[in-house]
Amino acid sequence: MPFATAAGRSVAYEWIGGLASGKPTLVFLHEGLGSIGQWRDFPAKVAAATGCRALVYDRYGYGQSDVLQEKKRDISFMHEEGLVSLPVLLTTLKVENPLLIGHSDGASIALIHAGANNPVRGVVAMAPHVFIEPLCLSSIVTAAQQFETTDFAEKLGRYHRDARKTFYGWADVWLDKDFKSWDIRDDYLPNVKCPVLAIQGHDDVYGTMAQLDELARRVKGPCELIKLKNCGHAPFREQPEKTMAAVTAFVAGV
Secondary structure (H helix, E strand, C coil): CCEEEECCEEEEEEEECCCCCCCCEEEEECCCCCCCHHHCCHHHHHHHHHCCCEEEECCCCCCCCCCCCCCCCCCCHHHHHHHHHHHHHHHHCCCCCEEEEEECHHHHHHHHHHHCCCCCCEEEEECCCCECCHHHHHHHHHHHHHHHHCCHHHHHCCCCCCHHHHHHHHHHHHCCHHHHHCECCCCCHHHCCCCEEEEEECCCCCCCCHHHHHHHHHCCCCEEEEEECCCCCCHHHHCHHHHHHHHHHHHHHC
8 A cells, every 4th residue: 555745644545546537536535433444445436436536545543544643632633634634645646636525524624625725626525524513422422432342442453553542533532622612614614615515314423414504504615415314424334325326426517
């Protein structure tokens, strides 16, 4: 697996498909405990269905990228990813025409990046966070209990170089008392002028449909909402056919 340097960190990445003239490069941004491997075959299927090249990468602290060095990340870590790390990575890998496909934290990072007036063809935001809800925080408390009492840590270890640092690098920030005020609705969403597709499951334990409704209300570009029944936090795994159909149609339209 190749590595690139972004914001001083070694980042693992993978290309899927070849260059396609006139088409955007699909850039996949994983969730808070995700990685290249945890996307499974979703990026490859989207790339094949759209004829676009795809870039998948492990953010700093995840997968095979550099292990988290800080004892605790700052509550602005998603802003740092969207405003510093992602632009450097795209420049390094010569991606000039990105269409961002993000899940959970990755969706928030994509929206921050687009809302900072970076050149973006479109954003697919699956289960995005645009403000903090009590439901999300209580679910992270439950996840921390499961990490210590079940095989959750072992499962994460299949994908991440240091599962414990990866988990608590995520959970400790979200459970920080100052993180309750984290909010991108006013500072970033009004500057998102590219087309947006937002997808969320009705059974998502990390956010309610208020996330999608707030997103649609505030972005300036065209915004399509897909609200899936019998679906939790990961639409691309739990409702793959409906998610694939929506994403491929969106990419074709863009």
